[in-house]
Amino acid sequence: MSVKLHDRNFLVSTVVTLVIIVASILFSGWISGRATTIDVAVTGQDAATVLQTGQKIADSQDANVKLNTHDSPDLAGLEQQVRDGKVDVGLIPVDGGWRLIGKSNENTDATKYITAAAQQISVERNAKAAGTSVQQLQSGSSVTYDLLDPDGADAGTAKVVGFVFAFLFYLSSIVFGMVIAQSVVEEKQNRIVEILASAIPLRQLLVGKVLGSTAMALGQLVLFVAAGLIGMAATGRGSQIGQVAGAAGWFVVFFVVGFLALAALWAVAGSLSTRSEDLQSTATPLSVMIMAVLFIGIFVSGVGQVVASYVPLVSIVAMPSRVVAGTASWWEPLLSLAIMAATAYGVVVIAEKIYRRSLMQTQGRLSFRQALRVED
Template identity: 65%
Template structure:
């Protein structure tokens, strides 16, 4: 084994130490973690707070309706409280001044009327209407000399879930968006860091000193490995923060399935980022000055944005196909796992395809990187770099 075969570990260690000493990186990571936990915790707190609907009522029977409605809301975090007034004008005044949420008054000949200011209160419409119907059925059943149970025989409706383990569609869309956003953020943040490091060393001629001390392949491996480790740690922290915040919401029952999908997302990202990091290093090597980096990195940035949009907007058969395509599978396959549409074996197949593609990309990127890194005459294209001799 060559004495320089393990030099990449020194390069990787330096990349990690430099990043961890970057105050902006550390602060932004901590702030993001706190923001994730806080936003989910606040969301859970707000969603778990009971919705107290204050109702201005007219007549003694209206209070009976509210009592029946409160009996129907058990377990739904909704409650109704009555403010008894003397006439309809008082009800309308309280509603118009936002002193109550809704008004409830008798309506001729024998019904009820809800009064709102400028929009319907969904809870009032749902529960007060149901309470009125229940009381009416009880009264009519008594008048007919039969029980309420006999009157309602045959009206029972049950709900059977075909996929009881799947998370609801709204939450699965949120999870897919989070996976796509984390992929984009980590890929660009750490990828640009690699590219900028490469072009700065090239512009300052430091790379010539490094090339005399180690093989360029070892330099590339070190940069890729160091930034991949950092990206992995940051993603684990972000995902852990998200799962912690989710645990305190009313979606905690679905935590297991989301956690499994999140674990696969981290694994897919690490394997795929090895390829992306190599391409970011190539973008830096093709440039001669920092000003060239925008041009050499544009194709890669556009590709990452395409993956972001696929993760957010693509559904159905297109998402199934994308979940097997290397790089796009980083966001598409975990999203399918979160929504429960992927079989247990599918992520293993997709990950194997990703591994093969990553190996091929890294081999090609290493060749371009090695041939272009020492060229300082001007910005290169990939075709020009491949045409150069080692």
Template identity: 45%
Template sequence: MSTDQSPDHSPDRSTGTAEPAWLLVTRREVVSRITDKSFLIGTLLMVVMLVGFIGFTAWQDERTDEVTLGATPDAVAMATVVQEAAPEVDDKVQVTVVELDDAEAAETALTEDEVDAWLHPVDGGWELTSESSEQESLTSVVEAVVRQQVLAENASGAGTTVEELEAGSAVTTAFLRGDAERAAVAEAVGFVFVFLFYFAALIFGMQLASSVIEEKQSRIVEIIAAAIPLRHLLAGKVLGNTALAVIQLLIYLVVGLIGLSFTSYKSYVPALTGPTAWFIGFFLAGFIALACLWAVAGSLASRTEDLQATSTPLTMLMLAMFFGGLSLDGRSQVIASYIPPVSAVVMPKRILAGGVEWWEPLLALGLLAGFAVVTVWVGERLYRRALLQTGGRVSLRQAWSAAE
């Protein structure tokens, strides 16, 4: 008799009522993992890292970079201009000028860390010398101020003004879809979305596949199969791991949005809530499809050592999703945003950037959901037919054609 003809309900001894088998498995998956110390510690560490990164970003935004600029007598006037104009170029840079007697004194001051850099004239311009590493913030300020000052002096000598010399030279940027400022934020948040999806699908997927192999290798699955239909076992495992992944994802997203509200990017938080909600929807559909495939990868293996071989196509697919989500742009990004399962990470990035028509996410999510349904149907057949075969690694063709 087929193992899939077992009763669909198991009695709940505590209440005396029947409960769907898949719900029992789901609860077992959630409870066993959510009470596992490694899961809790891993989640906590990720939250701590996230809070630390956001805190560091906020501190960097508020921190003023205090730098000392050494100047020999032939550069004191220019250095003073740099000191006075620095706040206009970068309000996070505070320049203090230190007057030095000569080049030898300047080199000594650099060696003994009395100054961060030494400004002095050279043939054809000016040179900013540092001890062994470039002072990036100071360099940017000095380049801007010196350029403006020299232009003003040259313009005055030519009987004109800097404004007249630069008339018509301004270059601005514009996007056909969205705007440049939002695109920069979308790029950063989009990376987070792609990383979170890849991280969750890989970690939970590997754990799901490993649990399938452990049950198969220990032959516990044969006992389970005698009590409940295998499709219920698969559904419970997939739904349980999906619930755990979504819970963990929500924790990270909530912490991230709250943390972002304490940085200089807090004005973007309201605009990010909508795309974040869309990402959760795409994450859910994409994760269910991939979780089912991970279960199949586990069922095809007979030993833990076989998992690397049975999961290689799935791992390659996830890597393609990861790098595609990060690198695709333009027309290729638009096309990929409708192709499952890559659309799970690409469409949320497009939504973040703006300029997406209202029907586009709905169409992409519908296609992704359809892909998930087909994947679950195919995966369920492969899983049922491969799970109880213990004679070695099972190929996809063998699993598909095996008898019930």
């Protein structure tokens, strides 16, 4: 731990990652909070009225949309403005309604709010002509929307948070796992382990590596999670912090328990090797497993995510993602964590046995089966 805390590369990479996390959240908040400006070329006074009504509708829905009006003398001039890219769309009156003109792609925001405005104006005029009111015409058409879980985060936020959890799991597992494996194989290659074995039991050597690396990974992970929550607060997403913070807490707990098993397996990958070049083969199963957790955590959903939230290691990402989405009952994280802890204990026991039996074998690279056959 002392060596790692004084490692310039480690410190610089940690600071850079923190900056990237905060910057990405701030950039996301800036993008989502930035108003979308739609330049509309119009002909006639009625078209300008439609745009004014459309702007009122957008404002009533708290949409970051601004409709800018550009007068055009005639249809030819309006179409030319659209072709030249001076405006996004054009709006002209036609028999029975209005016509929107775009260049190559439909502007969905323009279609949404201008269409709503045209319909509202038309209903008001028709109601007046029929001697009634808009309110009477709309009687019985109101629709309410009740949420069964109003505290749950929206699907978009849950998806982003799940991706962040998966990425942090992958980053920490690979970085600190390789540190463990490389330190073990270097001690074995330089025969320093023989000196260490004469001073302390190999079991204690393994425990020290596992606990030290887990503590370092936990510290870095807490920094990253805190940076993310601070970034959310800075971008005005305070209403979501409570839900995300709870899920982040579960993620940290799951990660610590799961990484204890992973750290022991990384130590085994190092003990099976006799030189650094051997790590490419002995660590491949672990790398593949961690990559699988990353992709499952990002892409799995629905029933698959529910099942994955009870699968050890995969649950590190899947269960906190369900918590932030509001689809997990209060007892489910506890049950999943118990399964993870039991599995981690079994993995550590087996890994410790392989580690002790293979660490002093320097004649060549060992497989898991060969290491288990070695006598204590």
